[in-house]
Structure formats: C-alpha cells, structure tokens
Amino acid sequence: MSDIGPPRGAGPLARTEARLAWGLLAPTITAVSLVVILPLLAIFWISVKPVSLSDLRAPEAIVREDLRGKPSVAGDEATLRYRLRNSSPKSEITGVTLTDSWPVGLSIVGDLDPRCTVSDAMLRCDLGDWEGGFRDTLTIPVVTEQAFFDQATDVETSPVEVDGKASFVLTNGDFTFKNFVSVFDGGEFWSVLGVTLFYTIFGTLGAMIMGLFASLLLNHSFRGQGILRGLYLFPYVAPVIAVAFAWILLFDPFSGSANALLIQMGVTEGAINFFGERPLALIMVTLFEIWRYFPLSFLFILARMQSIPTDMYEAADMDGASPFQQFWYLSMPQLLGILSVLFLLRFIWTFNKFDDIFLLTGGNAGTRVLTVNVYEQAFAVSNIGAGAAVAVVIFACLLLFSVFFFKVISKEEGL
Amino acid sequence: MKMLRFGSLTGPLLGALWTFVLAVTVAVAMSFATGEAFRPSLLWSLLFGGLTGFVLVGRGHMRVVVAALCIVYFAVLSLGIGPVLTGNVSLVARLAAALFLGVGIGWPMVRFVEDLPMGTLTRHEFEGAVIMALKGFGYIFFTAIVVIPFYVMVMTSLKNQSQLMQNPLDFSIDLSQGWGLFRSYTELMTEFNFGSYMWTSFYISVLTVLITLAFAIPGAYAVARLRFRGQVAFSRSILLIYMVPMIVLALPIYIGFSMMGLRNSITGIVMIYPVTTIPVALYMLQGYFRGLPAEIEEAGLMDGLSRLQVIWKITLPLSLPALASVSLYVFMIAWNEFLLAFMLLDDPSKFTLTRGIASLNSSEIPRQHLMAGSVIATVPIMALFLGLERFMTKGLTAGSVKG
Numbered sequence: 069m070s071d072i073g074p075p076r077g078a079g080p081l082a083r084t085e086a087r088l089a090w091g092l093l094a095p096t097i098t099a100v101s102l103v104v105i106l107p108l109l110a111i112f113w114i115s116v117k118p119v120s121l122s123d124l125r126a127p128e129a130i131v132r133e134d135l136r137g138k139p140s141v142a143g144d145e146a147t148l149r150y151r152l153r154n155s156s157p158k159s160e161i162t163g164v165t166l167t168d169s170w171p172v173g174l175s176i177v178g179d180l181d182p183r184c185t186v187s188d189a190m191l192r193c194d195l196g197d198w199e200g201g202f203r204d205t206l207t208i209p210v211v212t213e214q215a216f217f218d219q220a221t222d223v224e225t226s227p228v229e230v231d232g233k234a235s236f237v238l239t240n241g242d243f244t245f246k247n248f249v250s251v252f253d254g255g256e257f258w259s260v261l262g263v264t265l266f267y268t269i270f271g272t273l274g275a276m277i278m279g280l281f282a283s284l285l286l287n288h289s290f291r292g293q294g295i296l297r298g299l300y301l302f303p304y305v306a307p308v309i310a311v312a313f314a315w316i317l318l319f320d321p322f323s324g325s326a327n328a329l330l331i332q333m334g335v336t337e338g339a340i341n342f343f344g345e346r347p348l349a350l351i352m353v354t355l356f357e358i359w360r361y362f363p364l365s366f367l368f369i370l371a372r373m374q375s376i377p378t379d380m381y382e383a384a385d386m387d388g389a390s391p392f393q394q395f396w397y398l399s400m401p402q403l404l405g406i407l408s409v410l411f412l413l414r415f416i417w418t419f420n421k422f423d424d425i426f427l428l429t430g431g432n433a434g435t436r437v438l439t440v441n442v443y444e445q446a447f448a449v450s451n452i453g454a455g456a457a458v459a460v461v462i463f464a465c466l467l468l469f470s471v472f473f474f475k476v477i478s479k480e481e482g483l
Numbered sequence: 484m485k486m487l488r489f490g491s492l493t494g495p496l497l498g499a500l501w502t503f504v505l506a507v508t509v510a511v512a513m514s515f516a517t518g519e520a521f522r523p524s525l526l527w528s529l530l531f532g533g534l535t536g537f538v539l540v541g542r543g544h545m546r547v548v549v550a551a552l553c554i555v556y557f558a559v560l561s562l563g564i565g566p567v568l569t570g571n572v573s574l575v576a577r578l579a580a581a582l583f584l585g586v587g588i589g590w591p592m593v594r595f596v597e598d599l600p601m602g603t604l605t606r607h608e609f610e611g612a613v614i615m616a617l618k619g620f621g622y623i624f625f626t627a628i629v630v631i632p633f634y635v636m637v638m639t640s641l642k643n644q645s646q647l648m649q650n651p652l653d654f655s656i657d658l659s660q661g662w663g664l665f666r667s668y669t670e671l672m673t674e675f676n677f678g679s680y681m682w683t684s685f686y687i688s689v690l691t692v693l694i695t696l697a698f699a700i701p702g703a704y705a706v707a708r709l710r711f712r713g714q715v716a717f718s719r720s721i722l723l724i725y726m727v728p729m730i731v732l733a734l735p736i737y738i739g740f741s742m743m744g745l746r747n748s749i750t751g752i753v754m755i756y757p758v759t760t761i762p763v764a765l766y767m768l769q770g771y772f773r774g775l776p777a778e779i780e781e782a783g784l785m786d787g788l789s790r791l792q793v794i795w796k797i798t799l800p801l802s803l804p805a806l807a808s809v810s811l812y813v814f815m816i817a818w819n820e821f822l823l824a825f826m827l828l829d830d831p832s833k834f835t836l837t838r839g840i841a842s843l844n845s846s847e848i849p850r851q852h853l854m855a856g857s858v859i860a861t862v863p864i865m866a867l868f869l870g871l872e873r874f875m876t877k878g879l880t881a882g883s884v885k886g
Contacts (some may be wrong), residue, residue: 095702102758110735282621285621307840309857313840314632317639317854318635332514420728420729462728
C-alpha cells in the first residue's frame with residue numbers, strides 16, 4: 069500500500085517523446101555544430117596561433133620524374149631524373165623518403181646516388197630533411213635495354229611516393245599571444261571600437277526612429293497603403309550589393325547625381341567626397357544602415373501598433389486628449405516592449421554587420437568597424453591569426469550583449 | 484505653442500513650410516527627370532506659401548484653388564521668380580513643374596487648413612493640422628529616399644558613360660534607340676555570362692530553401708510540441724546562434740574549405756548556406772507550430788497515426804502559409820548573400836549573381852554595366868516579393884530579427 073501516489077520521474081511515454089524530440093533535432097544539431105560550433109572553437113584556436121595566409125597549405129614534398137636523353141634504340145644512354153621541391157617557402161619537412169618502382173628495361177650505369185638503393189625492382193631513397201624552399205635534382209644515369217622498347221615503358225606513368233613529416237602550423241604546438249597584443253597595440257583598436265560604437269548606436273537608433281515614423285504614417289488604412297508598405301520595404305529586400313553600389317554611384321564625387329544636385333541648388337560650391345572624407349564617410353555609412361534597416365523596425369512596430377485596441381483611443385478622445393498626447397501617453401507605453409527588444413536585436417545585428425561598410429568604403433576613411441577589421445587583418449594584411457583574435461573580441465562583446473538581451477526578452481516575450 | 488494657435492498664424496506658417504517642402508521636391512524631381520536646372524528658393528517659398536496659407540484658412544474650394552495655383556505657378560516660373568527658379572527650360576518642363584506645384588501645394592493645403600477658423604484654435608484643431616502636414620511631409624520624404632537610389636540604379640543602367648559624365652543629373656532616356664537602350668543588359672548576358680550566374684543563384688537558393696526546410700521542420704516541431712529536458716535552453720541557443728556574426732564564422736570556414744578542397748565549389752556553398760538559415764527558419768516555424776491547436780494532432784494520434792504521420796498529414800498541410808513565408812525569407816537570404824560567395828568563390832564559371840556583380844566593380848568596366856547587374860539581381864527578388872507580399876510581410880515580422 070505504500071506505493072500509491074502520483075508517478076515520479078519520467079514515464080515510458082515521456083521517455084519516448086523525449087527520444088523522438090532528440091531524434092528530430094539531431095540533424096539540426098549536427099549541422100549547426102559542424103558549421104557554427106566547430107568554427108567558433110577553431111577561431112579560438114587560430115587566435116593563439118602564429119599563422120598567416122600563406123601558411124594555410126601544409127608543406128608538401130613535391131617530386132617530378134622524367135627520362136632525359138630521348139633513347140631510340142637499345143643501348144642508348146639516358147638519365148632518369150627526379151626533381152625535388154619543398155612546396156612551402158618557410159616550413160621544414162623532415163625524414164623525406166622516396167619510393168618508386170624501377171622502370172622495366174633500364175639498368176644503372178656507374179654509381180648510384182649514395183642516398184638511394186635499388187632492390188626487388190624498387191627504388192628507395194632516403195632524402196633526409198628539407199628546409200623551407202628546398203630544391204634538388206636527383207639524377208640516375210641509365211642505359212636502355214631491348215625490353216624497354218618492347219614494353220614501351222613510360223617512366224612518368226608509375227607513381228612516385230614521397231613521405232615526410234611536416235609540421236603544420238595549425239596543428240603543431242606553437243602558441244603565441246602576439247595576435248592579441250597586435251590587436252590591442254597602438255591606438256588603432258580603440259579608434260576601431262569607437263567607430264563601431266558610433267555606427268552601431270546611431271544606426272540602430274536612427275533606424276528605429278525612422279521605422280517609428282514610417283509606421284505612424286501607415287497605421288491607418290487608405291487607398292495605396294499596401295503599395296506604400298511594399299515600397300518602403302524595398303531597401304531591406306534588395307540585395308545589399310545592388311543598393312550599396314547604387315549609393316556609391318549616387319554620391320560619387322566626380323559624376324554623382326547627388327553632388328550635381330547640391331551644386332545646382334547652390335548648397336555647396338565644390339563636389340563633396342561623401343564616402344572618402346573622414347567624419348563624413350562614417351556618417352554616410354550610418355545613414356546607409358538607417359536607410360537599409362528602417363523597413364524592419366517599421367514592420368515590427370506597425371504589427372504591434374495594429375494590435376493596440378482602438379477603443380482606448382476613442383476613450384482618450386472623449387476625455388479630450390490631443391493627438392500628440394494620445395501618441396505619447398497611449399501608444400508609446402504599448403510600444404515600449406517591442407521597441408526595447410528591437411533595439412537590442414538590431415544593436416547586436418548592426419554590431420555584427422560586415423557587408424554594408426565593406427562594400428561602401430572597404431573600411432577606409434575612418435569607417436573601419438570591428439567586423440571589417442577581421443577581414444582587413446586576415447586577408448589584406450594576410451595575418452589570419454590577428455583576424456581571428458579580432459573575431460574573438462567580437463564574440464566576447466556579443467556574449468556580453470546577449471546576456472542583456474535574454475534578460476529583456478524573457479521579460480517581454482516570456483521565452 | 485499657445486501663441487501659434489490662431490488660424491491666421493497657423494495657416495500661413497503651414498503654408499510656408501509646405502510650399503518650401505514642395506519646392507524642394509519639385510526641383511529635385513524635375514532635375515532628375517529632365518536634367519535641366521531647377522532650384523528651390525527659400526525666400527520665395529516662404530512668401531508664396533505664407534500668402535497661400537493665409538488665403539486658404541477656412542476655405543474649401545479644392546478645384547478652384549488647385550487651378551488658380553497652377554496658373555500662378557506657371558506664370559511665375561516663366562517670369563523666373565517664385566518658389567522654384569529655373570533657367571531657360573522647355574515649355575513642357577515648365578508646364579509639368581507648374582502642374583506639380585499647383586496640385587502638390589493646393590490639394591494638401593486645402594485639406595490642412597479648410598476646417599480651421601481664423602481666430603483661436605483648440606489644441607485638437609491645431610495638432611490635427613500639424614499632424615496632417617507632418618504626415619504629408621513623411622510620405623514625400625520616405626518615398627523620395629526609397630525611390631531615388633532605385634531610380635538612379637535603373638536609369639544609369641540605360642545610359643552610357645559619356646552621357647553620364649556630361650550631365651550626371653540627366654536621366655531622361657532617348658526612346659528612339661529602341662532596343663539599343665538595353666545594350667548593357669545584352670552585353671552582360673552575352674559577354675559577362677550573367678545568364679549562368681542567374682541560374683546558379685537560382686538553383687543554389689532553391690536548394691538552400693529545400694535543405695533548410697528539411698532540417699527546420701522536424702526541429703521546429705520538436706521544440707514546439709514535444710516535451711523534453713532542455714527545451715528552453717535549446718530555443719534560447721537557437722536565438723543565440725543566429726546572433727553569431729557571419730564574418731567570425733567565415734574565417735574558419737574559409738580555412739577549412741581551403742584544406743578540404745571545398746572552396747570554389749558549388750557543393751561547398753550549398754553546404755554552408757542552409758546552416759546560416761536553419762536557425763531563423765526553425766525559430767519562425769516553431770512560433771507558428773505553437774499557434775496551431777494541439778487538439779487536432781491529438782485526435783490524429785488517437786486515431787492511430789504515429790507522430791511522424793501526424794506531422795506529415797496534419798501539421799504540414801495546416802502550416803502551408805507559414806512554410807511559404809519561411810521559404811520566401813530563406814530564398815531572399817540565399818539570393819542576396821554576398822560575404823560567403825565573395826570569400827569562397829573565385830572561379831568565374833561558378834559565380835553567383837552577387838559575386839558576379841562584385842566582379843564588375845572595377846575601373847575597366849563601365850558603371851552602367853554594374854548598375855545593369857544590380858538591376859538583374861534586384862528585379863527577380865522584388866517581383867517575387869511584390870507578388871507574394873502578404874507572405875513576405877508575415878515572414879519578415881516573424882523572423883527578421885536577423886539582419
């Protein structure tokens with residue numbers, strides 16, 4: 069009688085359900101960990117490695133084999149030649165050995181190279197250690213026999229096997245903190261961080277304010293509302309590369325329409341180099357960010373606005389609240405939740421944005437943000453390690469933001 | 484503010500500001516359309532607008548006002564004075580500008596101030612008029628900033644380099660050249676292989692959509708419906724994962740692909756694109772699945788269907804609209820993707836459309852080709868978007884926390 073009571077722990081049904089759930093999630097988890105988690109771990113690994121772009125290929129011992137001397141009849145002399153090369157200009161390959169089947173119908177003339185031996189129709193050579201950029205030629209003088217022509221032996225068809233131990237920088241035990249030191253060294257990092265913060269804060273706020281205005285415009289139905297709503301989404305839906313180039317042409321200092329217009333209207337005297345001057349370029353890329361992402365905030369805010377019951381406004385109207393008061397005291401408090409979620413999300417995404425600035429200015433003229441710095445370090449300076457170090461810094465910032473984010477979102481959305 | 488609340492003050496003030504806004508709009512629009520010199524004048528705008536506003540307070544003869552304003556503006560344009568100053572422009576341009584100004588100022592101004600009395604205004608009347616004017620400004624402003632870059636893009640693609648250098652504002656097109664107008668496009672298609680880029684982009688995007696759905700549907704269902712330990716943690720980590728910036732992942736992916744020989748291959752791209760979209764798709768779909776009534780599925784279970792059959796026969800047919808939204812959104816992400824294509828593809832025969840456009844960005848290739856390429860990339864996604872706007876809007880609101 070002592071066992072009566074509600075069942076404890078997971079019952080068999082619950083266990084089946086959980087198993088099914090994990091089964092359904094397994095493909096996603098695998099794919100995501102392969103492409104997200106693994107690279108993330110890799111970035112931490114690379115950030116402490118002294119690695120540059122040219123080190124990415126593991127050094128390889130390369131051998132080419134050919135027969136020199138064009139023998140035409142039996143008894144002609146020829147030279148079997150192996151050209152040897154270390155593919156890496158810097159890294160060493162140790163204990164290189166070469167193995168090749170000895171071509172039929174050739175016999176050795178004179179002394180064989182001391183490094184090599186021939187036995188059981190196999191040529192074996194012990195070539196020792198090759199430093200970076202090593203080149204050598206191994207020649208074996210031979211004389212041809214009739215069998216060589218009978219079997220039409222082609223020395224190049226038989227594969228040559230080379231073996232050697234190379235130390236590959238990504239997998240060896242060299243670690244360094246130079247990458248991080250070079251990232252934080254000098255004033256550059258702080259100016260990059262400052263630019264990133266300016267771009268992120270003003271880009272996010274601007275896009276949200278513009279989105280708020282746009283949704284106020286479209287928050288009542290009239291003819292053409294659908295068309296306008298579709299039109300206002302264009303900047304977000306179009307490929308970033310297309311609109312970025314359109315902006316570049318529009319604001320071109322020599323033949324851009326914007327400059328021509330400003331000069332014609334008498335606003336400026338000479339042409340302005342919008343994307344090339346120091347403070348202006350940063351303002352321009354921020355404006356581009358605002359322009360491109362206001363549609364998103366607009367959509368979110370509009371959806372929230374349309375779910376606010378209208379009777380509240382009717383009551384306020386009866387009580388004599390003016391339109392501005394209605395907006396400030398009724399709409400704003402209702403929108404505050406979505407605005408805060410939107411701000412955090414957009415803040416994180418703007419912080420992560422790479423394409424826009426990369427396409428508009430390439431990070432020049434004082435617009436280099438952290439993400440562009442990753443690319444600059446890794447590919448322009450070809451220092452992959454330093455690029456990875458910047459990426460680690462970005463990731464750390466991101467973790468910091470997401471803590472805030474989850475605090476807010478669990479309050480707002482109950483997630 | 485209280486001092487402004489007189490019809491005799493609000494009217495002229497709104498009139499002056501609105502006239503200046505319209506003067507700038509007309510000048511910009513006419514310059515872009517004809518390439519001829521149009522210039523707004525602040526002083527004249529304030530003068531004309533103030534007068535218009537003062538006259539119109541409390542009056543509502545829409546047609547008379549518009550007709551009168553059209554005639555007045557045509558006259559002053561011809562005289563070379565008024566809110567918009569021009570040089571010696573053609574009669575048609577002057578007529579168009581006058582019509583634009585007359586309707587653009589007359590019609591809204593009557594709406595703004597027709598109900599206002601000359602004397603003291605209530606706060607309601609005053610703010611109503613101001614808000615109407617602000618909204619009018621908003622429509623013009625937003626439409627202008629959205630339309631101008633796209634207009635420049637399309638028109639540049641139809642011109643040639645020397646015309647553009649001569650007058651960067653002249654976007655009028657010469658219709659007499661017939662199909663010659665589209666020669667940038669034909670050159671891109673024939674010489675620059677854009678037909679094949681388009682096809683590559685298309686099938687990569689479609690494959691991405693299919694693979695994403697294949698992964699995300701079961702995953703989303705599990706998160707939304709099944710109970711298991713770590714559910715909350717899992718849905719949070721989905722959100723967290725799609726906040727990881729692509730550039731951080733792109734670097735190790737580049738290295739890994741270089742070592743595995745997957746760089747420069749469509750296979751590599753098709754492997755990587757879906758993973759960037761699976762978290763978004765999963766997040767969007769699980770939201771929708773949660774909204775479906777669980778009772779229908781339970782009925783299916785009672786009638787002897789297995790869970791997988793329930794998903795296939797009940798849940799999926801019910802969520803077709805959500806699947807359409809998600810597919811569109813994923814298609815858009817894949818079609819517009821630039822960074823990975825730029826880093827991973829070097830071989831021109833395997834370029835996607837965005838990578839192809841990036842390769843046009845050099846000083847040797849005329850810029851109308853660049854713009855024609857941009858138009859080619861933009862038009863399909865826009866057409867798809869406008870055709871299925873309802874789904875798209877829904878999809879964007881559901882999942883577009885992603886940039």
